[in-house]
Amino acid sequence: MAHLREAHGDLASADTLLHEAERLFNSDFSPVVRPIPAVRARLHIHVGDLAAARSWATSAGVAASDEVTYLREFEHVTLARLLLAEHADSHDDNHLSESLDLLERLHQAADTGGRTAVVVESLILQAVAHDRADQTEEAVHRLRLAVELAQPRDWVRPFMGEGPRLRELLTLLSRSESTFARTVTTAVGARPAQLHAQHPPPAHVADARVRGPSGEPLALVATLSSRERDVLRLLASDLDGPAIARHLNVSLATVRTHTQHIYAKLGVNNRRAAVRRGHQLNL
Numbered sequence: 001m002a003h004l005r006e007a008h009g010d011l012a013s014a015d016t017l018l019h020e021a022e023r024l025f026n027s028d029f030s031p032v033v034r035p036i037p038a039v040r041a042r043l044h045i046h047v048g049d050l051a052a053a054r055s056w057a058t059s060a061g062v063a064a065s066d067e068v069t070y071l072r073e074f075e076h077v078t079l080a081r082l083l084l085a086e087h088a089d090s091h092d093d094n095h096l097s098e099s100l101d102l103l104e105r106l107h108q109a110a111d112t113g114g115r116t117a118v119v120v121e122s123l124i125l126q127a128v129a130h131d132r133a134d135q136t137e138e139a140v141h142r143l144r145l146a147v148e149l150a151q152p153r154d155w156v157r158p159f160m161g162e163g164p165r166l167r168e169l170l171t172l173l174s175r176s177e178s179t180f181a182r183t184v185t186t187a188v189g190a191r192p193a194q195l196h197a198q199h200p201p202p203a204h205v206a207d208a209r210v211r212g213p214s215g216e217p218l219a220l221v222a223t224l225s226s227r228e229r230d231v232l233r234l235l236a237s238d239l240d241g242p243a244i245a246r247h248l249n250v251s252l253a254t255v256r257t258h259t260q261h262i263y264a265k266l267g268v269n270n271r272r273a274a275v276r277r278g279h280q281l282n283l
Contacts, residue, residue, distance in 0.1 A: 013225035
């Protein structure tokens with residue numbers, strides 16, 4: 001659900017869902033190869049909260065110099081993403097060189113182990129990294145390898161969300177490559193409105209034609225998640241925070257997080273205003 005929320009641009013709801021997943025997760029004796037904190041770190045990287053992502057890397061104990069293993073592969077790919085983001089933020093070439101070295105070792109290990117999804121992801125990130133190092137020819141080469149692996153599987157999603165520069169590199173590639181390469185290029189360049197054109201917003205998305213008491217148009221800053229709508233309805237009741245938490249069977253901290261997200265999306269700063277705005281928007 002968090003991945004779907006993120007894909008639809010509802011990043012606050014995605015973060016809340018991952019926070020709840022962390023709270024509920026119980027490990028058995030099996031190794032955890034896709035830790036939820038690492039998934040959440042990727043979301044933090046996506047939204048530009050690099051301090052939170054770096055805090056995860058420190059607490060997880062992952063470093064670019066680590067030996068790469070299958071058990072920590074997901075975490076190390078996440079670290080490579082963080083290093084690329086930190087390079088974009090600080091222009092520190094050490095971050096770029098560390099990322100390139102780590103990605104090369106991850107690519108080799110995944111290729112040897114036959115883990116094609118990780119091979120594709122590492123190739124895409126290598127393309128981004130080589131492009132940052134002004135090695136455009138090598139970047140396009142890596143991207144070509146990724147497309148060739150993705151084509152028989154019709155994988156488009158791995159290329160999404162990597163930034164506008166990747167589309168430019170794909171455009172260079174698609175001029176002389178397969179129809180699939182052109183399909184990927186088109187998908188990566190599509191705007192959210194184009195992607196969702198055949199899927200109109202659900203009823204809970206506010207109608208921008210709703211107007212406030214002074215005639216000004218009212219609309220949501222972002223779509224409320226299903227759980228946020230549940231919380232909003234309960235905010236209209238006489239229940240206090242702890243009672244709402246018990247009713248929803250979640251922690252008080254989770255209710256407070258939902259409430260803050262509701263305030264931000266509705267453009268208000270207190271419970272009464274949130275309820276009033278919710279009524280105005282037919283939520």
